[in-house]
Amino acid sequence: MINHTILTFAAAREIVGAASFKTDLAPGATVSDLRARILEAYPAFGELSDFAIARNEAYALPEEVLVEGDELVIIPPVSGG
Amino acid sequence: MIDVQISDQPLSIDTCYNTVQDPSCGGICLFVGTIRNHNQGEDVSRLEFDSYDGMALKEMRKIGEEVLELYDLKSVVLHHRKGALDIGDVAVIIAVSSVHRKAAFAGCEWVIDRLKERVPIWKKEFRGDGSFWINARP
Numbered sequence: 001m002i003n004h005t006i007l008t009f010a011a012a013r014e015i016v017g018a019a020s021f022k023t024d025l026a027p028g029a030t031v032s033d034l035r036a037r038i039l040e041a042y043p044a045f046g047e048l049s050d051f052a053i054a055r056n057e058a059y060a061l062p063e064e065v066l067v068e069g070d071e072l073v074i075i076p077p078v079s080g081g
Numbered sequence: 082m083i084d085v086q087i088s089d090q091p092l093s094i095d096t097c098y099n100t101v102q103d104p105s106c107g108g109i110c111l112f113v114g115t116i117r118n119h120n121q122g123e124d125v126s127r128l129e130f131d132s133y134d135g136m137a138l139k140e141m142r143k144i145g146e147e148v149l150e151l152y153d154l155k156s157v158v159l160h161h162r163k164g165a166l167d168i169g170d171v172a173v174i175i176a177v178s179s180v181h182r183k184a185a186f187a188g189c190e191w192v193i194d195r196l197k198e199r200v201p202i203w204k205k206e207f208r209g210d211g212s213f214w215i216n217a218r219p
Contacts, residue, residue: 007133009131009132009133009201009203010131010203010205010214010217011203011214011217011218013131014214047218048217048218049216049217049218049219054133054136054201057135057136057139058136058139059199073133073136073201075133075201076203076214076216076217077216077217078197078198078199078200078201078202078203078216079197079202079203079204079214079215079216079217080130080132080137080161080172080173080196080197080200080201080202080203080204081114081161081172081173081193081196081197081202081204
């Protein structure tokens with residue numbers, strides 16, 4: 001298993017109650033697998049309009065494979081400006 | 082030229098203007114986003130911005146690169162605040178310069194629209210009926 005740290009901001013930080021959390025996923029796991037894990041660990045994410053996942057400071061596609069040491073961040077709907 | 086910044090200090094319209102001004106340009110367009118005192122029929126007392134700075138700056142720079150390709154602009158500046166803001170404070174400044182005015186107006190609007198779509202910055206409103214992260218919930 002690979003241990004990933006997931007960072008949170010804004011509404012995601014309120015749901016998780018912390019600036020980050022850790023989760024284990026099998027080698028070869030994708031962004032889509034991480035999304036399922038997030039919803040399993042914190043069902044309240046299902047109440048958001050949507051959320052994206054950023055990998056190494058860019059929006060990640062569902063099929064991207066996670067690599068140990070990736071910077072992974074939950075991106076709730078943005079509202080800058 | 083592209084300049085992007087995220088700051089917890091007040092933004093300067095003069096700085097943004099001076100950064101884009103150029104002798105070859107006949108037009109400069111500034112958009113200044115400010116904190117208004119109401120939303121969805123409720124009084125708003127203050128706001129807080131959270132930002133994923135590293136990615137937000139990258140996305141802002143990408144928007145700058147794209148707008149310079151799409152519109153005939155000389156320079157573009159995107160400055161965004163973070164932290165606690167009061168009513169009337171400046172949340173964001175977009176400045177663009179171009180040889181002729183039409184590209185400046187269009188490019189400036191394009192930049193603020195893209196910023197609102199994809200830059201990872203979040204606004205929390207404090208108002209009479211509670212506090213809410215804007216756009217977070219249906």
